[in-house]
Amino acid sequence: MNRHILSLYFIMGSNNTNESPVHVLQQAIEGGITCFQFREKGHGALVGKEKQQLARELQQVCQANGVPFFVNDDLKLALELEADGIHVGQDDIPVREIKKLAPASMLVGVSAKTLEEAKSAVEDGADYIGTGPMFITSTKEDADVPVGPERIRFLREEGMTLPIVGIGGIDEKNAHHVLEAGADGIAVISAISMSRHPKQATSDLKKILMENGRNE
Ligand SMILES: Cc1ncc(COP(=O)(O)OP(=O)(O)O)c(N)n1
Ligand SMILES: Cc1nc(C(=O)O)sc1CCOP(=O)(O)O
């Protein structure tokens, strides 16, 4: 895969914003996100037809703008929508299963915070790993204790060449630490979705990516 599509990875579900998710996504795209993950979970999350309908609307916005669309956790939804990719965690459907059931073109990301998990991700054919939390986050209800950017530096030092995105508590003030540690990209929810100016917030993160040489 082209690792540059991971550089500014925006994630959102309907409960991550007080605005219209479609509007926030449009603003984030104007600000320069490079991919999007639909993550509909947690308190008040939509289910069933409503979840599917929102996913379709957000996918259409992505498609109209050439932004890759990922689905979090839900392989059935990803297959129905022919999403560009899916992201799963260690407790979700295994990467090997997805590889059997999904088209070869569907990108697969997996959460990995230890070297063992990262090595398994490589063996299983994952396209990238998401490592976190980098910092304290209040967005994910069951988030672990932060591992910090040092964990990405460690994975790189141990020879991990798979694309890595840092996630969890990343904002315009601390993003550079994640990139300096060797991440290909930053994955954010609230830094964009809860901003009063999502387009400006995205542009601010984009600037930090440019300053750190992630300018494609
Ligand atoms: C890019 C990216 N990295 C990590 C995660 C977290 O996935 P997971 O551990 O399965 O937790 P949930 O997001 O499902 O709560 C992610 N979603 N995206
Ligand atoms: C979805 C998610 N996964 C994490 C992990 O550590 O795997 S942290 C997290 C929440 C990210 O939201 P925010 O950018 O608002 O902190």
Ligand SMILES: [Mg+2]
């Ligand atoms: Mg998951």
